[in-house]
Amino acid sequence: MPEFPYSRLRRWPDVEAENLQAHDATDLLLVARALAEAGERGLDGTQIAVIGDEYGAVTLALTDAGLRGIRVHQDLATGRRALARNAADLGLDGFASHELDAALLDGARLVLLQLPKALAELEEIADAVARWAATDVVLVAGGRVKHMVLAQNEVLGRSFSRVQAQRAERKSRLIVASEPRPVSETPPFPVSAQHEGLTLVAHGGAFAGARLDIGTRVLLDALRLASRFLSEERSDETKGVREPGKDVLDLGCGTGALAVSYALAHPAAQVIATDRSAAAVASARATAAANGVADRITVTQDDAASEVATASVDVVLLNPPFHLGTSIHTGAATRLFEAAARVLRPGGELFTVFNSSLGYRAELTRLVGTTEQLHRTPKFTVTRSIRRP
The missing domain is CATH 3.40.50.150 (Vaccinia Virus protein VP39)
Known part of the structure; x- marks a missing residue:
């Protein structure tokens, strides 16, 4: 042979x-x-x-x-x-x-x-x-x-x-x-945990498990601080384009922390949550159900939002990975920045958190549009990018 x-x-x-x-x-x-x-x-x-x-x-x-x-x-x-x-x-x-x-x-x-x-x-x-x-x-x-x-x-x-x-x-x-060995009547997964009013549910393969990972926490804090960008107080660049935050994409949703938190804070929003991991998708669906917002969140397994229509969302939330398997490689984040640029409507907003040492701001400006820093900690940076026309 x-x-x-x-x-x-x-x-x-x-x-x-x-x-x-x-x-x-x-x-x-x-x-x-x-x-x-x-x-x-x-x-x-x-x-x-x-x-x-x-x-x-x-x-x-x-x-x-x-x-x-x-x-x-x-x-x-x-x-x-x-x-x-x-x-x-x-x-x-x-x-x-x-x-x-x-x-x-x-x-x-x-x-x-x-x-x-x-x-x-x-x-x-x-x-x-x-x-x-x-x-x-x-x-x-x-x-x-x-x-x-x-x-x-x-x-x-x-x-x-x-x-x-x-x-x-x-x-x-x-x-x-x-x-x-004999197994217990109930499988060990999924597991769940409470985080200041948010219930996270996680299967074993979901990143960070039922914990709220540091990057996601920093992005959520920045979104709360920058709520003016999601209200009527729009910049001249985005004012009048569309009522803010109606159609939202959590790109690489993991256990659904960002998607569910956004849905809880913005009852009028319709949220799509996508991840390439089957374990993450199952976890995000369970998280949405546990928090009572499953009717407003559509969770799908997808690669880089390939099944999301071009220019169809107002806001993208993104906590990108910087590993491919066991290799550190920035290519995974670049693919997601490109995906965000494609699915955002003109004037739409991309909120991104990343390790400060990676310095993605210039790349976000190149791929998406004008990018500003919203928040920075010793380890993480949160930016807001406006999709150019």
């Missing part, structure tokens, strides 16, 4: 750069282990589930090897689109995408996992495997050694009686978990 053409895989629509690849050594180790397990245990593709396959390297390599019917869960919309595109480019099919639920794992005897960054996400995944997969399931989790911690073994040990770390190869390592 010819070697799978990993080099043909692309990250698109995710950021692409010379130092960002669509596969790594962990993918190769997972594939090799899966093929060995399938051969030794007589598994077919319908008994295999793949979780966290960033751009489809594991799923497509196994499909190419003849394992049909694999079930796959990718948290990110970018990963789902990259998998579909890579599959089409290679002429491969015979796999099915699922959410992290019983349909993904029912009857699965082998689960392959690219280890997530967050221990909470790993805990939710491990519980789901123990809860819904076959009783003889083997979970093979892999990651880059430099990003692995002993706590990951401890988390897996809560759901599995046997957890064995394998020898590192090519700076990656596999952890094999088996013999699932």
Whole structure:
């Protein structure tokens, strides 16, 4: 059998750069282990589930090897689109995408996992495997050694009686978990927490969990201080364009803190909240429901607001990421600035919070329009950009 053409895989629509690849050594180790397990245990593709396959390297390599019917869960919309595109480019099919639920794992005897960054996400995944997969399931989790911690073994040990770390190869390592433990009647996620009248609900894969992260808190404080920009006291540049704040987009909404806070403060507003993470979308929907504003917030999984109409919103709220997976890369923020510029009406406003060291103000001015600083702390800066005509 010819070697799978990993080099043909692309990250698109995710950021692409010379130092960002669509596969790594962990993918190769997972594939090799899966093929060995399938051969030794007589598994077919319908008994295999793949979780966290960033751009489809594991799923497509196994499909190419003849394992049909694999079930796959990718948290990110970018990963789902990259998998579909890579599959089409290679002429491969015979796999099915699922959410992290019983349909993904029912009857699965082998689960392959690219280890997530967050221990909470790993805990939710491990519980789901123990809860819904076959009783003889083997979970093979892999990651880059430099990003692995002993706590990951401890988390897996809560759901599995046997957890064995394998020898590192090519700076990656596999952890094999088996013999699932009995699960509690209620899954450990989502969790919730109260924050000064705001209830946040979070699944394990949602950024910051049920906490109100510092950047979001700073942006919310700045919006309260700058409420004149969202009232009748408009600048000459935006006065008369449209009644302010009617159509609002929380771009990269996470658990929905910004979207829900805005909806609570502005009862006439209709809010769209989008995020590329399935865990974030589920969390934001639950947060909206917990705060009684689900009827005014539409939450969708999307990449960089690709499904939001051009020039259709008055206000964009944005707390952009500056990581792509485990890599620090400003490209993710740039894509969101471009998206904000596209969806804002002329005179519409983009409120952004970012790490002060990143100095995004010039880029926001270039991509969106006139940008001013509203608030600054030792760590974060909040800006307001006016969409040029």
